[in-house]
Amino acid sequence: MTAEALIDKLVACIETVDGLRPAAPLDSQWLPWDRARDAVDVGSESIEIRVVATALPLPxxxxQLTELVREVLEQTDRADIPLRVVVTDLDAGAFREADTGNRTVT
Incomplete structure (x- = not known):
């Protein structure tokens, strides 16, 4: 599997998880290609995936994302490569959806 095909599959993994989305640079909106691909770096020694959380709890x-990614990696020669998932931002909507148990006392 080529690195480009692997990136596409890993982006698809992110998009499968309800509550996460690929983290794309803010200044990349004008670029003529899929910005979601910028959320994945495939190196020879590690893979880094950057996401924005739109729901809580995070763990x-x-x-779920790690399991999906590992399933994809099992089909490649990179099954044991170190994987790093970075939550770059937390969407404000995640707080509206989450019942954290915290209550405001007035």
Missing amino acids: PLLR
Whole structure:
């Protein structure tokens, strides 16, 4: 599998997880290609995936993404490569959706 095909599959993994989206640079909107691909770096020694969380809690979302990514990597020669998932931002809408148990007392 080429690096480009792997990036496409990893972006698809991100888009599968309800509550996460690929983190793309803000200044890349004018670029004539898929900005979501900028959220994935495939190197020879590691893979880094950058996401924005749109829901909480984070641990189950990150676990789900990691499992999906590992399934894809099992089909390549990079099954054991170190994987780093970075949450670059937390969408404000995530707080409206989450029931954290915290209550405001007035």
